[in-house]
Amino acid sequence: MNWSTLGSVLFDMDWLFLVGTAAFSVSGYLIGVKKRFDLLGVLIVAILTAIGGGVVRDVLLNRVPVVFQDASPVSTIIATLGAAWLLSLHKSWNARMHKIFVLADSTGLIAFSLAGAQVGISYGLNLFGVLCVGFITAVGGGVLRDMLVNDVPFILDRDFYGTVAILMAGLLYAAHALGYAGNSTLWTLFALGLGIRLLAHWRDFRLPTV
Template sequence: MVELMVAEIIGTVAFALSGFYVAIKEKLDLLGIFIASFLTALGGGLVRDTLADRVPYTFTNLMPTLLVLGVVFFSILLKLHRKNEIEKTFYFIVSDTLGLVSFSISGALIGLQAEFNFFGVVLLALITAVGGGVVRDILLNRVPLLLTSEFYGTVSLLVGAILYLFAQFHISGYIPLMVLFAFGVGLRLLAYYKQWNLPKIG
């Protein structure tokens, strides 16, 4: 499925850049930078493929690893690591948002291919989108962004739910996916800049 491949490529590049920024903030060495970028970009997909009873794509194709290496190389070449307050920069927010929405879509598409029900499709979208970042943050002893950021996981759940509804009404093709992608990105950016949060207890 071409749509799935496009979503995977966008998500891998965007999350690899996001992982690179986090690694730089934590002052990791080159190996640490690669591991953080790799986990962020590909960790969620590995868990997703395991749950969907698929051979992990990362283990059978070199493209994901080459994309991560390429992102790290060009990020260093362009000296993106010299920016201050990295996690508040426009580049980090946009790359993280693009990765979140792209992987939410790819996770939901694979859930639909595996004939999962609504819960399965939505959960696979969430795991694919945030799984790598959660593993990375736990490894770095950080509170996962999923638990603290405005509408972060909620956007992923909404994207998965909408894609499931698309499938029920036989809505497919590039245009609906692009509209859904734009909706997810717009909602996440709006939630970030407006500081929207889910209600808290206490």
């Protein structure tokens, strides 16, 4: 891959990271609404969901978390929560809110699994390392959120939640190894992952229980 192509892919990764940040902000916001938290509680849950996975990833990689250096994640969270408030997503939890939550949480999951995997690839990690970093980035914020609100984390019992994150990280690693790591591949994987996640939720696909 030449430098111009690499720069273009990293630019798209920045956008994908912001898409994931916005999506997880909404999912955390809606969980706070569902739990009937006050304003501060909703903000804490939303912010934790949006940045938790990335912070854990960066600590694991021994680097200063991106959110402490770059203003764009915090700006994205503030703008997203402001829009959620203006759209009255805080009014009540109902079937419509549940659908919005599933779409937002699924979008964040796939976006962060790919963005996290790209970070692992840029650090020269092997396949196992890339899978771990992609997985942690994707599910870390949600796990912290669920533990905070005393729910069972989605990765333990929900429809292909963590499995899809691992799959997408693995596919991105394979694409890089085969020389197909362009923007079209990135967005194709994003669409594929989101489709799989939503289909799994709709059809209630699950891994076998022990």
